[in-house]
Amino acid sequence: MLKLLLATSALLSSASVIAQEVSAVPKPAALVADGIPPVPATLAATTRPYMEFRTVGFAGWNAADRSMLISTRFGNVAQLHRVAGPMMDRHQISFEVEPLGGRWSPQGDVLVASKDIGGSEFFQLYTLKDGQLALLTDGKSRNGFGAWTADGSRIGYSSTRRNGTDTDLYVMDPRDPKSDRMVAQVKGGGWSVRDFAPDGKTALVGEYISVTKSNLHLLDLASGKLTPLGDHRKPVSYGSAQFAPDGTLWVTSDEESDFQRLGTLDGRSGVFTPRGPETKWDVEGFDIASDGSFLAYIVNEAGVSRVKLRDLKSGATRVVTALPVGVVGGLQIAPWGAIGLTFTSARSAADAYSIDPATLAATRWTQSETGGLDASRNVEPEFVEVKSFDGEAVSGFLYRPDPAKFPGKRSLVVNIHGGPEGQSQPGFQGRSNYYLDELGVAIFYPNVRGSTGFGKRFVGLDNGAFKREDSVKDIGAFLDQLAADPRVDADKIAVTGGSYGGYMCYASAIRYATRLKSALCVVAISNFVTFLENTQSYRRDLRRVEYGDERNAAERAKLIEISPMTRSKELRIPLMVVTGGNDPRVPASEAEQMVAAVRANGSTAWHLLGKNEGHGFAKKENQDYQFWASLMFWQSTLFGGGGAMTAAK
Secondary structure, three states: OHHHHHHHHHHHHHHHHHHHHHHEOOOOOOEEEEOOOOOEHHHHHHHHHHHOEOOEEEEEEEOOOOEEEEEEEOOOOEEEEEEOOOOOOEEEOOOOOOOEEEEEOOOOOOEEEEEOOOOOOOOEEEEEEOOEEEEOOOOOOOEEEEEEOOOOOOEEEEEOOOOOOOOEEEEEEOOEEEEEEEEEOOOOOOEEEEEEOOOOOEEEEEEEEEOOEEEEEEEEOOOOOEEEEOOOOOOOOEEEEEEOOOOOEEEEEOOOOOOOEEEEEOOOOOOEEEOOOOOOOEEEEEEEOOOOOEEEEEEEEOOEEEEEEEEOOOOOEEEOOOOOOOEEEEEEEOOOOOEEEEEEEOOEEEEEEEEOOOOOOEEEOOOOOEOOOOHHHOOOOEEEEEEOOOOOEEEEEEEOOOOOOOOOOEEEEEEEOOOOOOOOOOOOOHHHHHHHHHHOOEEEEEEOOOOOOOOHHHHOOOOOOOOHHHHHHHHHHHHHHHHOOOOEEEEEEEEEEEOHHHHHHHHHHHHOOOOOOOEEEEOOOOOHHHHHHHOOHHHHHHHHHHHOOOOOHHHHHHHHHHOHHHHHHHOOOOEEEEEEOOOOOOOHHHHHHHHHHHHHOOOOEEEEEEOOOEOEOOOHHHHHHHHHHHHHHHHHHHHOOOOOHHHHO
């Protein structure tokens, strides 16, 4: 009898374990969920429609057949697809386990693709044909595609091949990899090939130093001689730059302006001449028609994109009104004149469109699935502006749930963008629509000082170690206003953010511990000194310009003082950290040291590590699991019960 009872007990125990496993979502093999409870299958089933949206990125035109090249995801990662015409089938042409980008030659005979492994950002260049990649670069260094020559005979690109740090400049005919050669050996990690002169003998080269300072050079491809364009002593930043067919060099520049203006740059004198009517907002990007008849460009008006066309003979400017209010990117003009672009808004997942330059009519080429949900019912954000501690105006976008469905005061998540040279814009919310539509949780996206889109004075307000915490104080000003909002529950506000926004997440959790319920920090900087010492060498000097130089004793002391790790004992609210194991920007060690410190203090810290991910999760199975784990974290710390919290001590 005893043996029977023991056998029965073992069987029941085994059945219980099996039942628990069946009721939980299988964790992707590459994820390490440290201190995170299993994800219930019921949670995954409930949220499923919100997981199944797609997005499309316009990637260019194919002159050979007038098709559109797009990037979209049907499997685990985004791949390249061909679309023959508006609303036609998306025909997949790449089949990799990692996401990749690509660019057709001007004649449409060769497609050059760029791909890394596991989010490492050590990109390699390939040709893509018949679903197969053929390696063009060395397979080890970091390579950045630059531009095609007008005749399609060569590409220009940058590579760290020589020493792992400096981005030297190369040219190659991708049809013959043996033609690869270094044209210029340079110093620094911010060099790139921007364009080629119409005759193909000269390349336009950019040297990025910081968001407020960059230089342009002309590179003679025969001799390798670099000739500076303009006065490099001036604090000038160039955005886009491109030659017109007649050799005129068009650029966007903030010379003698707070904003990036459209204009021309004289190749001999280096004099910049503004050509567009815009003076208040940044011109973000442009492209020039291959016949030189017109130029199309994007203006960023407080986060909202406006597309405009300029006649290059008359100078007349027309505004495209056929697109709804939203965000535009990836603009490129086809040889036959059609303007391709990516468009997204709160009520539209990112999709590919074209604009007729004659009529300015917009034509939709793709319509991404949204999991069966009606995206047109999504809420549009409100523009919020406040005065910060020093009187500086800062703003952001507030997404509120439907007050009819969710009356009264609502929980709120403050989501801080990275960069810091980034900007929150009113785009599609994707999985986050679940918070708004099903849980009634509001989301606020602030643009603290240091954000782009508001002029170079504003973007420089947080530069260096001694100004860094001013952006954290901006969050306090937002919290003052949001907590006083009659539709926000001041006792249920939390913070999240990624990369630099992850630093802001940590710092806000410490400074505003009594006003925040919890913090979810993604690929976050926890110690500025260890971050600068361990980030990849090709980007280290670029980050020192923004944050401060840890080799300078005074700056090092200040960087340590303002680092969240220094005040980790004050981080007492529940914390969740998400990390990419291959992150070249913010190494995984930044998360590991913070999680260890918080747990040593007896506080809660969940840690989700993606061993096959870099600076943010790119694979759908990992993104889904991250969302479910994050949702459980918010449920237990912000707007639900606390039963799951003990697992993460």
